[in-house]
Amino acid sequence: MxxxxxxxxxxxxxxxxxxxxxxxxxxxxxxxxxxxxxxxxxxxxxxxxxxxxxxxxxxxxxxxxxxxxxxxxxxxxxxxxxxxxxxxxxGVVATLMTVIVGQLLIGSIIDHFGLFGGERFAFEPTKLFALLLMLIGVFLFNK
Structure with a gap:
């Protein structure tokens, strides 16, 4: 399912x-x-x-x-x-890329702390690295 x-x-x-x-x-x-x-x-x-x-x-x-x-x-x-x-x-792609990074960033914070009554999922260094790569991707895409 x-x-x-x-x-x-x-x-x-x-x-x-x-x-x-x-x-x-x-x-x-x-x-x-x-x-x-x-x-x-x-x-x-x-x-x-x-x-x-x-x-x-x-x-x-x-x-x-x-x-x-x-x-x-x-x-x-x-x-x-x-x-x-x-x-x-x-443009659509640059906007969506930036929105997605924002969603993943706040989602990671919400998951890590279990905010709003959600389950807790640890924020590990690999997740930070992935977010940094995405931010670099947004920067390069918009350059």
């Missing part, structure tokens, strides 16, 4: 790559903030109808969720805004 989740993650990554260029183009036409809003609004509408027709959870349990778990939407909005702003300036 892990292969299914891995393939789904791969497709999600492909979607992010497409989203970067599509939202960047939208931002050129309507403005950065406006494009971010439009993108999030359409996504919100799509999720609303998905939950309405296919949802199996309990959306009313939101009052029982730790407040820290509610910042995901803000982080997502910030991410979309950054992608709309940055992609037209440095």
């Amino acid at each position: 892990n292969i299914v989740y891995s393939l789904l993650a791969l497709v999600g990554g492909i979607a992010i790559g497409i989203q970067a260029v599509v939202n960047g183009g939208l931002g050129k036409k309507v403005g950065t903030m406006e494009a971010s809003f439009i993108s999030f609004f359409i996504g919100t509408a799509a999720l609303f109808f998905t939950v309405l027709f296919f949802g199996k959870g309990n959306i009313l349990a939101i009052s029982e969720v730790p407040k820290m778990n509610l910042i995901g939407g803000l982080l997502g909005a910030f991410y979309v805004f950054v992608m709309v702003l940055v992609t037209p300036k440095i």
Whole structure:
């Protein structure tokens, strides 16, 4: 079953790559903030109808969720805004490479300390070396 989740993650990554260029183009036409809003609004509408027709959870349990778990939407909005702003300036690949390094860096910190209730996975020197190589790769790619 892990292969299914891995393939789904791969497709999600492909979607992010497409989203970067599509939202960047939208931002050129309507403005950065406006494009971010439009993108999030359409996504919100799509999720609303998905939950309405296919949802199996309990959306009313939101009052029982730790407040820290509610910042995901803000982080997502910030991410979309950054992608709309940055992609037209440095390109899709450079943007995604830098985003991926940022994701891996914060993911390593979260894993190492078990932040937000996650499992702990030690940050070893080989992981640091890999991140440094990726940062060098981003620098060389953008040079």
